[in-house]
Amino acid sequence: MLHRLSALGFTEGNLIKIKQKSLFKGPCTLDKNGQQICIRNCDACQIMLEHVHG
Numbered sequence: 001m002l003h004r005l006s007a008l009g010f011t012e013g014n015l016i017k018i019k020q021k022s023l024f025k026g027p028c029t030l031d032k033n034g035q036q037i038c039i040r041n042c043d044a045c046q047i048m049l050e051h052v053h054g
Contacts, residue, residue, distance in 0.1 A: 001039075001043045001046065005047075008035070008037060009032065009035065010030070010032055010037070014032055015032070015033075015052065016030050016031065016032050016049070017030070017031045017032075018030060018031075018049075019031045019036060022041075025041040025042075026041060027039060027040055027041060027044075028041060028044050030044075
């Protein structure tokens with residue numbers, strides 16, 4: 001999964017927003033500078049996030 005996200009420009013240190021989460025452990029939509037991708041919940045759980053205020 002790391003290689004796939006890196007190929008799409010999602011790398012460590014990027015500001016990523018969680019746009020939408022589906023019910024019942026469904027996929028979620030992530031946004032980085034207007035680029036949106038949808039990934040499985042089990043893959044999203046492996047991503048370490050840090051909450052940024054603002």
